[in-house]
Structures are given as C-alpha cells and as structure tokens.
Amino acid sequence: MIKDRGKNGRITREAAAWHALLNDTHPRIETEDLEAFSAWQSDPSNKAAYDRIDDISRGLRALQDDPDIRQATAEALARGPERRRFVMRLGTQRVRVVVGSLVAASVVASVAGGYIALRPTYATEVGQTFSARLSDGSRLTLDTDSQVRVRFSGGERRIELLRGQAIFEVAHNAQRPFIVQAGDTRVRATGTRFEVRRIGQDVRVTLTQGSVEVVDRDAKAKTWRLRPGETLALKPAGASIATPTSVDIQTATSWTTGTVTFQDVPLDEAVAELNRYSRDKIVLGDGAPRTRRVSGVFSTGDNDDFIAALSAYYGLQSDRKSNGDIELQPKGGPKT
Template sequence: MTDQREIPRSTREAADWLTRLNDDKLPDGDIEAFSAWRAVPENRAAYERLEDLSQSLRLLANDPDIEAVAASAMTGTTKPKVHFIGRGRRGYFVLGAALAAALIGGVSATLVFRPPSYSTGVGETFSARLDDGSRVTLNTDSRVRIRYSKGERRVELVRGQAFFDVAHNAARPFIVAAGDTETRALGTKFEVRRTADGVRVTLTQGSIVVTDRDKPSATWRLVPGQALALSPRSVAAAKPVAVDAKASSSWTTGDVTFQDVPLSAAVAELNRYSRRKIVLADGVDANRVVNGVFSSSDTTDFVDAVTTLFGLDRVAKSNGDVELQPKVRRAS
C-alpha cells in the first residue's frame, strides 16, 4: 500500500475535503472552512487534481473490471492494481479504484463511484467542472446532485440557485430538475432558481425547453433574454417574459443588480447572502424603488445608498443586524 507519509499534506487534506463535500449533512461552517483552505494555491491545485481523477474514474463506474477492483478495495482482499482496458481501436491505461484510493490518501472506492453533489453555505458561491466539460456555479445556500448516464446528463437542484454553462452533446441532453420543473438543454447557458414559491428559469445563451410535471402536455421554449416563473398556482398561466439576463446572473461575479425593485424585495435578496440581516422598521415605505449594482458580500454600500436616498436612519442591533428606520425630525 502507499505510505500515507509519502503523500503531500495538501493532497491528504484535498482527499478529506472531497469526501466531506459529498456528505448531504455538511455544516455551513465546513463550507466556509473549505473556501478558506481552497484559497491557498497549493491546496486548490491538489483539490482540482483529485476532483479530475475522481471524475475520470466515475465515468468507468459500469466497467466490470473496475467494479471488481472497487469491490476488492472495499473488502481489503487485494493490493492496488493497474488495469489495461481495450475499446476497439482505442486502448487506455486506467488506474484501478483501489490504486486511486491509495494514491489520493483516503478517498474511499465507494466515493469514486458515488454521484457527486455540491453545496454552498450562506454567503458562499462555488463553481465546479462536471464530467462532460459543463460547468455549474452555485449561489448562496444552494445544493445540486449530479446524475449522469449514457443517455442523459441530469442535475437535481435541491435548493437555491445555480448557473449552468452546458457543453454541447446532441446525444446526451442536459436536464436540470427542480421540484416538478425540468429544463432541457443541449449546449447553452442558463440559470435556475428554486424557492418555496416555485422555480424561475432564465436563459442567457442558446435555447432551452421547460416542462412541468403538473402539466406534462405543455412546454415552454425560451430564447436568450427570457425568463419563466412556475409555481403550483400559476403553471397554466405561465409564459416567458423578457428580462436582462446579464443583470439576473450578476451574482456569478459577486454583484446583485436591481432594476426597479421594491425596497423590501431588494432587502430580502441581499439578506440571502448574510446571517446578519437588514431589517425594515415600521414606517419605512417598503415599496420605494431601488436601482443599482451592489456587492453581495458587503451590504455597506447598499445601506449607505438607501438611507441617503430615502431619508432613513440605520441602527445597529446587538445581534449584528442593521435596522433601517424613518429619520427622526428634530424640533428646531
């Protein structure tokens, strides 16, 4: 077996993170710790190497030779082996699952073949390259599960919001399931947001078809610059509407863009990114319209702007929240 002491520390830690990030019950604090750890260039490189290795082996999950090696690795009955697998004119050298587990210092054989999932905590974003070359970017407090097969590429948006840059493959459609909604694409860029009220799909590039299990006979085909909102109460009346797709996806670069958005909705959107909330006190006109581009990681500029524009006072609360109150007029 490979001596663990011969494996660089960054690789051992990367293997540990690769395992933990596939845990459905990963605490938000672990996501924050992972982001800090991954900010170190050596750690980032080690993690991406192991992620690529895991993805490559996962593509071979149905190969009988690889399955046999994986089974042996899990029972500890064999030493690490290297297999040569022929594919017609193509032959390629494949690391057996047991050897892969040894090389990456602790990633179990079961993890190599387990469909991956990715998640973020509050205030976090995360981007990952998928097996087929597509890329998924998660917004704050979001989670996806990846389920690829020979006939299709399926992603489940469990919660939150994700942006997809899909690699074209006409033989394997790319499908994003969010609740009862399915979005089908071949090669395109779009985002899906899932909330308690329903699902919203926004198309940036290419073409997508959206369906809903509650109304299987109806489909909606979107063109770039359109969005579709579906909820259990409005499926029958739903139709694509024109939007600023670039503004909608500005969160992927760390910004939030508001265009004629009510103050209450702008506050609710920014509150998604922080555990310290902005609160509107009684007497504040929540329907005042907000326009502008603000950082999702720092609400200072937003609070400065609305207090000045709308004549409000800010009050810091003991729990870290900021309450916006009507400005008190002092007697002259």
Template sequence: MIDDRRKTLRQDKEAAAWFTVLNDATAEVENEDLEKFDKWIQRDGNRAAYRRIEDISSAAGALRNDTEMQAAARQALARPTQKQPGPARLSLRMPRLWGGLALAGVVAAGLVILIGGQAKTYETDVGERMTAHLDDGSTVELNTDTRLRVKFRLGERRLDLVKGQAFFNVAHDARRPFLVTAGPMEVRAVGTRFDVRHDGPGASVVLAQGKVQVRAKDVPEAAWTLSPGQELVLRPGVRAHPQTIGRG
C-alpha cells in the first residue's frame, strides 16, 4: 500500500514536469523530447497520472486563490533543484524542465488538497455566527453552536454538519457534486442554495433554490428530490416525506 502511494506520487510529479514542458508557450518542444514523452506515457499508470495533472490544471482557478498553495509555490521555487537518482528520473535536457520539477512540488501539494482531501473544520460558539468562504467559491453561513467539517476531493466536495445549522450557497461544478451529511441524512447538490439543521438524532433540509437529492444514509433505497420551498425532516421512527413550508 505504501509502495503504491509512493509510486503514484512519483508518477504525479513526473506528469507535472511533462505537463509544464509540453504547455510552455515560450519554447518549442523538440522531436526528441516528444519521443521521450511518448515512451513515458506508455508505461503503466503514467497516462492516468498525466490526466490527473490535466484535471488539476483545470481546477487551478481555486488553487490560485488558496494562500496555502501560494506559500507552497514560493517554497518549491526557492528550493535548489537536484537530479533525482534511480531509473525513474527524467532525462530531459531542456532548462525549463527544472521549472517543471519545481512546479511538481506545487502540484503535489495540490494533489493533497484535491485528491487526498485535506480536511478543514469551521465552528461557532453559542451566540456566534460566521460565514465560511470555501475554496470552490461556495459560501456557508454557520448559525450559533455549529460545527462543520469540509473535505474537498478531485471528484467530490464532501461536508459533514456535525451539529447545528448551516445555510449553503453552492458554486456550480457538475464534475464535483456537493455532498452534505448531517446525522441520518445526506444531501446531494451541484449548484444551489439550501439550509441544513442537525439536531440530536435527526436532521432537516430546506431548499431555497435549485434542486437537491436527499437520502437516508442507513436506508439507501430511501431517497427524495426536493423543489424550492420544500422541507424534509428525518427522525428515527417518523415517516419522512417532503413538505411545502407553510403547509401541514
């Protein structure tokens, strides 16, 4: 397992270096280097690694605004570059390759956030409220005495409302669904606005805009789709069905 993760990280770093070289608009890629790239990408796992770097590049807008990424970039670019020992090292001779390897350190940090899913926790005390600005452009308004855990990955945005109440204004991203768990409930959205309350063994969701899918975590076949203005409450021993707010 550890060896597999090391191999994947090495492939991601190599892929980041290749991506930088092949997308450098200031320099021409030589045929010799294209042949080397063709041999590299044919090796087991390298094509998938290169696609991961392409995905990260498309998500770079969020990373550029991330202070942790900016700090990682400064540290990576400030480090002296050294050739990597062993058969896995890249043999490109172009000077800009080393800039690519420096960028690989930044991309590796990005992989921790986008693929590894670095978790963040937002919390309010009794009588306190706050607005959390998430890395994807979404915002969450936390009510009093609320705790929210956020873990973004490359393929999904997952949040756990441990307790309390929060209003979610979700940035649209069809490739990464926005998943909120609260006690027995999981809410799935793409780009929408909704409120979730987690109180003891139960939870509720109110949809303000867009559309969400709600399911009971312990009963996979129990699922509902809400329309704006509807509320769903899940509590042990109580039959659940969507209700329009203001009606019985």
C-alpha cells in the first residue's frame, strides 16, 4: 500500500510538471519535449494522472473572476517554483493543493487570465516536420522552420502562425470557431482541413476540405470564401486584388510526405523552396538560367538529386563553398 502510494505520488508530480510546462504562458516547447511527453503519456497511469490535473484546470474556469482566485494567483506566482505547495481560499474554505507550485501557478494563472486549455508554442527547426493533436481534438502539422502559438479559450480556438507553414485538421465545434492569424491575415473555420503558409509578410491559404473565410487588414471590406482545391496568395501591396485560384492539392501539400513537387516553376523559385529544408543552400551563380521552368518531385532536405538533374539538363557545374552552400553556374564559368 505504501509502495503504491509512493508511486502514485511520483506520477502526480510528473503529471504536474508536464502540465506546468505545457501551460506556461511564454514557453518554447521543443520537438524532443513533445516526443518525451508522448512517450510518458503512453503509460495509462501517467495519462490518467495528467487528465485529472487537466480536469481540475478546466473546472476552475467558472472561478476566473473570483477575487480570491486572483489573489491566490499573485501569491503563487510570487512564491516561485521553489515552493512545494500553496493554499487557496475559496470563500471560507481553505483548499490545500499538494501537487507542486509549478502546476498550481499555471492552473490558477490560466483561470485568472481566462484561458484553460493548452497554450504552448510549437516550433520546428530547418529540415524538421512535426505533428501534434491539440486539446480540442484538432491536429496540427508543422513544416520545416515553422512556429505557431496556441491560444485556446472557452469561446474561441486561436492559433498564431509566426512563420513557416502548417496544415490544420479542425475538429468541428460551431460554438468555438477555429481561427489562424498569420500577420495581417485571419482564417476562420469551424471544421475543415486547410494549409496556411507565411514567408515574411506574404501569406498563402490553401483549402483541401470544408470551407474557410479569409480576411486581411489591407483589404478591409473584403472577405474571401475558399472552396476545396482553391488557394489564395496575399501580399501586403496587393491584398485587395487577390483572387482565389485552383491548385492541385497533392502537389501543394506534398511536403507532408517528405517531398516537394514542382509543376512548371521558375528555377529560382524552386531553389528558394528547396533551400527552406536545408541549412546548406543552393546558390545560383552568374549565368545560371534563373527563369527556366522546372517540373519534378524531389526529396526535402536532400538536394543531390535536384542538383544532378539541373547539372545534366542545363549544363551546370556545382561548387561547394566553405560554408556548405553549393553554387551552380554554367560549365566553364559565367558566359559573357
């Protein structure tokens, strides 16, 4: 019995630590952290403990405006992570929480701020992709060098795409709209599958299933409603005249299978796309046919086949630089 109690206490502490990490207001959760959490949660006992703590967090939603809760929040945060426990007063009743101040602070702070569900930042490095199930049942898949910030509340599911590209498979919930903010562009869906890409200030939305509404600050009086198989490219200078166009979904989302597909794409654009997946960049030297069109399917993160095809087809030679980049130029040097 004592042994079981000790094990249960350890599991609860571990669950509290995971909950605190995932609910931190300003975290940067790395891929290895998420993989470790997934492995830890594969044990049914661990998952049950985590779910209990998450249920407590959700149950406190109704108390978010209670002044005693707000006071407890301030006290818990002021004590910092060194404290092992804290006491919360609800009216005349004192409730002792012994799962550790990390989870205590995160739970109470979430209640005081009006947010209960997970609020992490997910990010991938160059060449990485990552997929995760969100707390509402939706699925998020990140492409290379991408970052999103999740902000779920009781009435809205909001995700901010800070950079890169992501596919969202949205669990239907008409009472809690699913919104993706990418710079000045906002995409709203209730149950659908779509992709949002943000490179600099340029945003592209591609719909694969369902329907979405897109608005942009630079086109205030306009709302786009996409149909499956349509994409919308928005640039700051021309958002007001943007028009949805048809797209091949398999081509547009081929990155989810570890490939990129080009269909009659200018060479310089193809190079820029492949460079997103590798730290060693392809550089087009003087005389390289930048505007020639490229078609084909190429593996992400491994540019050897692409370079070999270009070299053979366009008569180019490759030169690896000291920083790892590979420069392509006509054989014999630039033509004058």
